[in-house]
Amino acid sequence: MINEKIIVQSLEKLQPNIYLMKAKAPVIASQVKPSQFCNIKVSDNDFPLLRRPFSVCDVQGDSIFFMFDVHGEGTRILSEKMIGDEIEVLGPLGNGFNYNKKFNKALIIAGGLGVAPFPFLTKVLIDKVEIVSLIGGRNKNYVVKYGLKNVSVATDDGSEGYKGTVLDLLEANKESLIDDGTIIFSCGPTPMLKALQKFAEQNNVECQLSTECAMACGFGICQGCPVHSSTEDKYLLVCKDGPVFDSKEIVL
Ligand SMILES: Cc1cc2nc3c(=O)[nH]c(=O)nc-3n(C[C@H](O)[C@H](O)[C@H](O)COP(=O)(O)OP(=O)(O)OC[C@H]3O[C@@H](n4cnc5c(N)ncnc54)[C@H](O)[C@@H]3O)c2cc1C
Ligand code: FES
Secondary structure (H helix, E strand, O other), X not given: OEEEEEEEEEEEEEEOOEEEEEEEOHHHHHHOOOOOEEEEEOOOXXXXXXXXXXXXXXXXXXXXXXXXXXXXXXXHHHHOOOOOOEEEEEEEEOOOOOOOOOOOEEEEEEEHHHHXXXXXXXXXXXXXXXXXXXXXXXXXXXXXXXXOOOEEEEEOOOOOOEEOOHHHHHHHOHHHHOXXXXXXXXXXXXXXXXXXXHHHHHHOOEEEEEOOOOOOOOOOOOOOOEEEEXXXXXXXXXXXXXXXXXOOOEEO
């Protein structure tokens, strides 16, 4: 983990409220794994005081990418950065997905901005296994396919793809989507991850959940990001023990 001053190289609008930032970050780019994240000091001033966590969305040479939607003050400030601006970033943080094992299909399930870690995972796995991506958004303005492969879309209002949740789409197609060598890699809002946890248990499929919660330090000091362990009477920390957990490992 280092505190690197990254330099903004581009800021692209992918959807009306969703941005992709590319920044030069040679040290983090050389170390980061898919679904690790960075804690970004969005402003040079003291407001907002706390850094904001964002998944590293992609890596190209010595550049890293972040994808974010404008949510509150922190993301609004990020969306107004200019090319050449310097930003202080702590990373890479967290554990990342565990893909160094035998499997033949990566089934990516993402909800909303939960797509953010998957362009990088797709790049790493593309020559190794089959990749199928199911992504869900509330409407077509929240659907981002950047960097993904074999994408099927679900929207709550039916404005793009299947009408329903991404879990509905998964359930409707599970026979063709899941076989013995499948691992589900997932990221999205907690209710979606909770439903997926249940799905994985019922269908006996390995499932890794990249979880989210509000964070302060981002590296295990403040104890501000607890999640219940399902196997022991203790808390795990999302920033340090996660953000990726086996779906059997935690209680959401
Ligand atoms: C490990 C990790 C990786 C993340 N990766 C991404 C990413 O790649 N792209 C992205 O857009 N977002 C990501 N997030 C979420 C992102 O950090 C928050 O949306 C961001 O901090 C909001 O900052 P803000 O100042 O704009 O909003 P704030 O003013 O801080 O918050 C606006 C509203 O959102 C709520 N909120 C803040 N953080 C979270 C959260 N983590 N989960 C649920 N609600 C929250 C607040 O309670 C408030 O109601 C990630 C979070 C974690 C923990
Ligand atoms: S955010 Fe401080 S311990 Fe996790």
